[in-house]
Amino acid sequence: xxxxxxxxxxxxxxxxxxxxxxxxxxxxxxxxxxxxxxxxxxxxxxxxxxxxxxxxxxxxxxxxxxxxxxxxxxxxxxxxxxxxxxxxxxxxxxxxxxxxxxxxxxxxxxxxxxxxxxxxxxxxxxxxxxxxxxxxxxxxxxxxxxxxxxxxxxxxxxxxxxxxxxxxxxxxxxxxxxxxxxxxxxxxxxxxxxxxxx
Numbered sequence: 603x604x605x606x607x608x609x610x611x612x613x614x615x616x617x618x619x620x621x622x623x624x625x626x627x628x629x630x631x632x633x634x635x636x637x638x639x640x641x642x643x644x645x646x647x648x649x650x651x652x653x654x655x656x657x658x659x660x661x662x663x664x665x666x667x668x669x670x671x672x673x674x675x676x677x678x679x680x681x682x683x684x685x686x687x688x689x690x691x692x693x694x695x696x697x698x699x700x701x702x703x704x705x706x707x708x709x710x711x712x713x714x715x716x717x718x719x720x721x722x723x724x725x726x727x728x729x730x731x732x733x734x735x736x737x738x739x740x741x742x743x744x745x746x747x748x749x750x751x752x753x754x755x756x757x758x759x760x761x762x763x764x765x766x767x768x769x770x771x772x773x774x775x776x777x778x779x780x781x782x783x784x785x786x787x788x789x790x791x792x793x794x795x796x797x798x799x800x
Contacts, residue, residue: 617643646671775795
């Protein structure tokens with residue numbers, strides 16, 4: 603049976619982006635398992651005392667119902683360079699089966715991570731969405747592999763805008779940032795566009 607995951611950021615005991623996780627969680631259960639009754643993840647997450655301080659990653663594995671909930675203290679693994687790779691991979695839902703993404707990631711050398719290009723259009727890395735800066739404005743590709751919760755939050759708040767971004771367009775930006783549920787918008791993680799290797 604298919605299994606899916608929600609990766610949730612908890613900062614000093616506070617669950618972040620819960621609404622967006624709930625929307626995706628319930629939409630996935632409806633799409634794959636015909637479960638029409640919504641479930642509020644806030645009622646399912648009981649944070650152990652030792653994980654109520656600091657930055658914590660909560661990983662929920664589920665199918666028609668929650669199968670497992672794990673907590674771990676989170677430490678960011680710095681990424682400095684991306685390498686573009688062409689692929690027709692599909693990952694519209696946050697599946698627990700990531701073998702195709704991991705296979706693509708293995709092609710990253712000499713960079714740290716891949717930037718996946720589908721039909722000449724920029725999508726995502728193997729684990730995050732990407733946003734680009736141009737003239738002080740932020741843009742994200744309108745062709746993501748997965749519409750992540752942080753991306754959705756930034757779009758709804760008006761911090762970023764969607765646009766079509768081809769591989770040729772990359773050099774028109776001055777910098778980029780990776781975002782996902784665990785990686786918030788933080789200009790300290792800004793990287794120069796030259797760090798994307800074609």
